Amino acid sequence: MAPRVLVSDKLSETAVQIFRDRGIDVDFMPEVGKDKEKLLEIIGNYDGLAIRSATKVTEKLIEAADRLKVVGRAGIGVDNVDIPAASRRGIIVMNTPFGNSITTAEHAIAMIFAVARQLPEAHASTSAGKWEKSKFMGVEITGKTLGLIGCGNIGSIVAQRAIGLKMNVIAYDPFLSPERATELGVEKVELDDLFARADFISLHTPLTDKTRNIIDAAAIAKMKDGVRIINCARGGLIREADLVEALKSGKVAGAGIDVFETEPATKNDLFHLPNVVCTPHLGASTMEAQENVAIHIAEQMSDYLLKGAVANAINMPSITAEEAPRLKPFVKLAEVLGAFVGQVTESAIKEVEILYDGITADMNTKALTSAALAGLIRPQVSDVNMVSAPVMVKERGIIVSEVKRDKSGVFDGYIKLTVKTANNTRSVAGTVFSDGKPRFIQIKGINLDAEIGRHMVYTTNNDAPGIIGLLGTTFGKHGVNIANFQLGRNRPGGDAIALLYVDEPVSETVLDEVRAFPEILSAKPLVFDV
Structure with a gap:
């Protein structure tokens, strides 16, 4: 039976046609995402759910989604998806992190110009028949220092554009390597250093427990007088009440805000300030971006449902369409090795070590490890798969490690799983022969060649x-x-x-x-x- 997908938000017709062309049964119901009760009623009929921001994939919805295998978010933000609940149910959550990167970066640059030259206020004044030339004294951006909080997909594009505009760019990003910073032409700095030096600050980081309210009164106090702040990333990164006070006092000279703590934002104290430019979450709103993210999510979901390929998943290692056929028998091997130990082990597991020898060391070991963990805990938790297993293992406090090494024996490659409990240590190794079937080659350090039934x-x-x-x-x-x-x-x-x-x-x-x-x-x- 063909996989069945529900599109519950407004998505490009081109994307819907991609599902159909790939042989997937698709229902295009762009308004149902706003109808929680209706969505809850029908979600059990689908293997895939394609959404934008209107559909809220809650724990309650996930519990009702008996068949659901994948949720695809056309866009980068997955704030509207309960990822822990999806992971526990083994549902892959995908997004499209690259489809709207340029569009969002360009919006941030536009905001920098708009705030620097007070363009919206000047337009409103001029359109009202006034000629208040002296009122709108702006600042140049040439030679100014732009501080980027986050220098990933979007932040790096903003950096490149800003350097082209002759700005000096500094960046705070714990995951930015010195080599990548040099390649981009930015200076990697600590957050307090960025606050002290930046004339403009632009946010390009996800909303997490660590980044929530990353700009608040304490952070603003460390900034230059007259700093200008841009947020086209996520509402909640800035404590809005603190920003309002700083804008009123003049500590912050201007702000460009595209995202808000509460959306839709129909009432907000920022709206009434003359030195603020507000837009209604337009960062990804261009025709090109919406078409791109819709097409990308349709292709990604189709590849997963039809081929087992995983791309841009939030809660699962990626598996390309090209490597999926080669990886599939080794995924099965890893799962079988885990299942063997899981069935013969009766005491609590404390540590898991997975050795990848020879050709297996060059494979997608994250996916193989996920499969091994799924097999390992399935005897105790029947409803588990490669998505949910790492979450469940982590919740149980089990330490997992991977070891990779070059070919060391007669086999081109094999996988060895070693599990430590409070009482003993168990190990099992296996490989895949030319027939594509997994075989046991060692148990408890004893060599053998056993077909698996x-x-x-x-x-x-x-x-x-x-x-x-x-x-x-x-x-x-x-x-x-x-x-x-x-x-x-x-x-x-x-x-x-x-x-x-x-x-x-x-x-x-x-x-x-x-x-x-x-x-x-x-x-x-x-x-x-x-």
């Missing part, structure tokens, strides 16, 4: 004669057919293991009979999604 039995035993006959006779007596049987040991007479691939689940009655033999130390039934 849906139903299996894992035993640990003392290395002694007759184990094969003992297991075969017991299973045969109860009508259990063995499709494949693999043994391994660490040394003659030492520790040994057996993996039996069987045609159907083995009852506890049969397993208890096996466990009763003194040579058998443990016997576990296993189920794998293969």
Whole structure:
């Protein structure tokens, strides 16, 4: 059955047609996003939800979305999506961080000009028949210092444009490397240094707990007298009441505000100040940007629903359409390795180490790790996938680490999962053969070559004669057919293991009979999604 997508906000018809051309069943209902009850009623029918800012993807909506696999936000901001709730349900949340970057950056530059030269007020005065030339004394931007709070996709474009206008650009961004700063031609500084030096400050950072109210009365007190502040990023980055007071006192000479703490902003104290330019969240509002983000989200959602490719996801490692086919069997391998340990481990897991050897070290290991974690905790939390697993593991305080190394054995590449509990350490390794099927190659440090089937039995035993006959006779007596049987040991007479691939689940009655033999130390039934 073809995937089904709901478009609940106003999106370009071109984007809707992309869904149809890719063979996806799409319902274009651009007004339903504003109707919470109606959306709640129908959301259970869809695999994908394409939105802009009007639709609020709440925890309540997510709980009702039984089929939902992906939410696609046409634009960069995902404030209207409950990402933790989506992640716990295994729903991928995508956005389009590049589609409106130029448009938003250009709006910020326009705001700098408008605030520097008081253009809206001068226009209103002149249109009213006044000629108040001396009233609107502006400032040049040439030679002035622009301080960027955030220098990512949009901030870097603003930097390039501002340098072209002969401004000196400094930037505060914890993720900006010195090499990237040099490449852009900006000076990386600390936040207090930026406040002290900047003539203009422009915000280009997401709204998080750390950035909320990043500009407040205390921050403004550190700034130059007569500073001008621009916000085309997110409402809530500036404490508006503090900015109003600073604008009234003259500490802040002007402000260009495109985003507000509460939107739609129909009433706001900033509106009544003569040294403020306000626009109604127009940063991404150009024909080109709206077309771009709509097309991008339709393509990204289609690629995921049809091919498993993940692009620009907020809560999931990206998987390109090109690497998805090559990665798929190793994702399955990682999941199986996790599932093995998860089913044989009874005490609380404290640490997980995943070793990527050979060709696997060059793969998308974030995706592989997510798959391994999903397999690991599925025995305890059945409703888990690659999206929700890392969240659940983190909530449980489990430490996860990755190790990568060049080829070190006979296999071109393999994955080894080691799990530490309060009582012991377990490890399992596997690889993918040319047939694309995952295989176990080592368990508890014991080498073997075991095909993986849906139903299996894992035993640990003392290395002694007759184990094969003992297991075969017991299973045969109860009508259990063995499709494949693999043994391994660490040394003659030492520790040994057996993996039996069987045609159907083995009852506890049969397993208890096996466990009763003194040579058998443990016997576990296993189920794998293969």
